[in-house]
Amino acid sequence: MVSKDQINILLIEDEDFDVRRIENTIRPFASQIKIIDVVSDGISALDLLGIKKNSYDLVVMDFQIAGGLRGEQLIKKIKDSDPSLQIIVVTKMTINITNYEFAHNLMEAGAFWYCTKYPGDIEDYIYQPTDFVMAIFNAAEKRKLIKDKQKSNQKLDRKVGDILAGKKIIGISNEVKKLREQIEKFANSNTPILISGSSGTGKELVAYNLHYTGNRKFENFIPINCGSIPDQLIESELFGYEKGAFTGADKGKLGLFELANNGTIFLDEVSELPLSSQVKLLRVLQEGEVEKLGRTEKVKVNVRIISASNKSLETEVKEKRFREDLYYRLNVMPINVPNLSQRKEDIHFLVDYFMNEFAIDMGKEIPVITEDAMKKLVNYEWPGNIRELKNLVQRLLFFDEKVIDSVLIDNAIGKRVFEPEISLASDEGISFRNPEGIVILKTMEKTFREKYFRYVRKQSDSDAEAAKKLGLAPPNYSRMCKELGLK
Numbered sequence: 202m203v204s205k206d207q208i209n210i211l212l213i214e215d216e217d218f219d220v221r222r223i224e225n226t227i228r229p230f231a232s233q234i235k236i237i238d239v240v241s242d243g244i245s246a247l248d249l250l251g252i253k254k255n256s257y258d259l260v261v262m263d264f265q266i267a268g269g270l271r272g273e274q275l276i277k278k279i280k281d282s283d284p285s286l287q288i289i290v291v292t293k294m295t296i297n298i299t300n301y302e303f304a305h306n307l308m309e310a311g312a313f314w315y316c317t318k319y320p321g322d323i324e325d326y327i328y329q330p331t332d333f334v335m336a337i338f339n340a341a342e343k344r345k346l347i348k349d350k351q352k353s354n355q356k357l358d359r360k361v362g363d364i365l366a367g368k369k370i371i372g373i374s375n376e377v378k379k380l381r382e383q384i385e386k387f388a389n390s391n392t393p394i395l396i397s398g399s400s401g402t403g404k405e406l407v408a409y410n411l412h413y414t415g416n417r418k419f420e421n422f423i424p425i426n427c428g429s430i431p432d433q434l435i436e437s438e439l440f441g442y443e444k445g446a447f448t449g450a451d452k453g454k455l456g457l458f459e460l461a462n463n464g465t466i467f468l469d470e471v472s473e474l475p476l477s478s479q480v481k482l483l484r485v486l487q488e489g490e491v492e493k494l495g496r497t498e499k500v501k502v503n504v505r506i507i508s509a510s511n512k513s514l515e516t517e518v519k520e521k522r523f524r525e526d527l528y529y530r531l532n533v534m535p536i537n538v539p540n541l542s543q544r545k546e547d548i549h550f551l552v553d554y555f556m557n558e559f560a561i562d563m564g565k566e567i568p569v570i571t572e573d574a575m576k577k578l579v580n581y582e583w584p585g586n587i588r589e590l591k592n593l594v595q596r597l598l599f600f601d602e603k604v605i606d607s608v609l610i611d612n613a614i615g616k617r618v619f620e621p622e623i624s625l626a627s628d629e630g631i632s633f634r635n636p637e638g639i640v641i642l643k644t645m646e647k648t649f650r651e652k653y654f655r656y657v658r659k660q661s662d663s664d665a666e667a668a669k670k671l672g673l674a675p676p677n678y679s680r681m682c683k684e685l686g687l688k
């Protein structure tokens with residue numbers, strides 16, 4: 202389809218006779234194609250392109266013109282000034298039309314098309330006028346496509362900017378500086394990255410930053426919590442299935458790997474992946490192909506894999522819970538996120554940052570934190586790392602005090618165990634009475650589960666220990682915790 206918009210041309214031609222031939226060639230399309238300006242040398246053309254930015258859609262240029270700047274060199278300079286500008290070159294017939302190298306060099310330099318002039322004195326048109334006009338329309342169409350793409354990329358850029366603004370990595374410590382450097386270095390690479398670090402240190406944050414600052418930022422970022430998908434569903438979630446693959450599969454299902462094609466998959470809590478899925482994942486990494494249930498040929502995917510674990514994968518390998526070959530495949534570029542206690546100089550900045558964020562969110566004034574109080578925060582060990590600090594700051598704002606002193610900090614830190622939500626962890630029993638009357642069994646069961654989970658979690662040092670005490674497989678435990686809103 203030919204666009205209805207007017208096509209504006211800058212013509213670079215130093216012979217009046219040729220200018221007239223070109224004008225005559227496009228005359229039948231005068232309502233759509235306009236020669237806005239004519240210049241006779243390369244330097245003047247570049248000057249004009251600099252002054253009248255965005256005034257032209259394409260440049261039609263003679264190959265042999267007077268002045269030092271011409272040919273491929275001029276084409277490159279024009280493209281540098283605006284890569285979306287399209288260039289059509291007109292040459293003398295003396296150029297051998299089977300000279301592929303000549304054509305190739307022009308295209309390499311950035312020309313869209315080239316055509317030759319009639320050798321004789323025909324003033325009505327240059328050689329093959331229809332080709333010339335078609336080339337103009339096509340070039341304008343290409344310019345429009347590039348412009349549209351630039352516009353939508355700008356929009357996406359703003360969206361990516363918004364996402365990144367909410368995923369800032371705060372801190373000034375050398376550890377955080379190193380993290381930022383690693384993110385910058387790895388963001389554009391396609392090799393798998395394994396992020397390790399204790400719970401709440403910011404592994405997920407690092408994964409987001411890797412994706413949204415890299416060259417896959419406009420593609421999908423698919424985070425998957427490997428611990429929260431039941432074992433029997435994990436393969437169909439990751440790899441999908443075809444219609445009729447099993448009884449009940451009346452529709453096909455796109456796997457998350459296909460959804461993440463050209464983008465990034467974030468395998469969070471990757472240590473929780475069952476061994477059977479580990480084999481399949483290994484195949485995706487080795488061959489870039491997904492094996493879909495019910496399909497004989499494999500599906501090609503191009504996915505960058507970022508994984509994270511707060512368990513030591515090396516230990517998991519030693520204990521035979523994680524495949525060694527998969528471990529090496531995932532751990533091509535390791536990033537370790539250190540505990541907050543190893544970067545205490547960040548605490549001040551993190552507190553300020555979260556205070557500010559929450560205060561705006563909750564419509565509260567930002568309280569003053571006394572020096573003693575800040576000292577307390579810095580000296581505290583932060584076993585739950587930044588997540589714990591973030592929660593504590595939110596709790597401090599709930600106190601509604603203008604000044605936060607060290608006593609309040611003691612309370613807030615101590616309250617970790619006595620807070621209303623945590624006090625449910627006591628074993629004081631369950632009341633059947635409810636202001637709304639008798640509740641259904643399912644609700645009561647949920648209350649019981651929640652209380653019991655909280656109680657057992659309080660009695661355990663780690664999730665693994667709590668899961669064991671409850672007699673649950675860690676992934677199931679993790680999923681149930683999430684369902685109960687405990688994680």
Ligand SMILES: Nc1ncnc2c1ncn2[C@@H]1O[C@H](COP(=O)(O)OP(=O)(O)OP(=O)(O)O)[C@@H](O)[C@H]1O
Nearest residue numbers: 369370371399400401402403404405406511587588
């Ligand atoms: N340097 C930081 N600057 C600002 N916010 C941070 C920073 N590090 C972590 N956070 C915030 O702390 C919280 C916990 O971080 P995140 O979820 O990334 O941790 P994690 O290492 O993935 O934890 P887990 O192992 O428990 O999943 C998030 O709300 C995150 O935005």
Ligand SMILES: [Mg+2]
Nearest residue numbers: 404405469509
């Ligand atoms: Mg996480």
